[in-house]
Amino acid sequence: MPTHTRRMVLSLLAAATAGVRLTAAGQAGRPAAGRVIRTLRGDIAPADLRGTVLFHEHLSMRFPLDAASHFTDDVPLMVDEARAAKADGLGLIVDGGHPDMHRRLDALVRITTESGLPVVGSGGFYMQRTYPPALETQSAEQIADGLVADAARERLGAFGEIGQQGGVLTATETKVLQAVAKASVRTGLPVFTHNPYLGLRPGAADIPHDAALRQLDVLEAAGAPPASLAIGHVCCLHDPKAAVAIAIAKRGAFVGFDRVTLALVPDADKVVAAMALIEAGHADRLLLSSDFASARSLRKNGGAGLAQTATVFAPLLLKAGLPQATLTRILTENPKRFLACTPRG
């Protein structure tokens, strides 16, 4: 392990053991003072949260979505994986699933309770093929009403991942993005998206390069402030000069490089694009995460585990010349700024 990597892992470990202080959840029905990160077990003041924060992972889901079983069905296994990630320096994970991806909230609650790793639960709908039929006839306002109710009932701390199936949004996908923007304004909760980018693979040519910007158009037009938005999977676009990432950052939204270690685009190419975004002056808009979805990545199977963003990908940025202080800010302060909100409703 190179010295700088060891130093980073040690500092992350120290941060993890410092722990976090949870404020009592919903005490006397009073809203928490100031901006907080709403986890399933309580609201956390950003200043009290130590360690790496990953804004798009999966602790409970089915993938492929019609699979009869999935490794995350084994909740005790995911508790072990969450414990190991905490020991690797993770301070918080946002789960990017919701019911139409077969995310089980009871599993998330058990994982966070038994591992002690704070977890943010998310709400929303994934993409056209996963939508419940009722969405076709409901208005954006009616869909937003349901999302606001879900968020209150389930103590959700974000809406995501909100996606699209093909290169162009369907009419219902557009309506769902509008509904999510309205629900975000009403609840104060942040939003993160899924993009269909495929790197340079067959079929990639069908995906317009500007798909991410079109999502941002719809969300902004429906009233969502860009600072509460993270446009996801931008690292799966083959864009070495980071033109799309820079355009998103210039509009004030966060840029999700949230499939690091996933081979759709080689990590070396992701590093080139991330460095281009940073060199253009937008380090404060970059969010890193790994969209954890592969059994091979489990600690149990010899993989790097849930902390792979910090332990496998982040060292590549240091090697490319990123200063440690900037990297630490990207792994901790950026996601905290994205997630911190004043929950309403």
Ligand SMILES: [Zn+2]
């Ligand atoms: Zn995901």
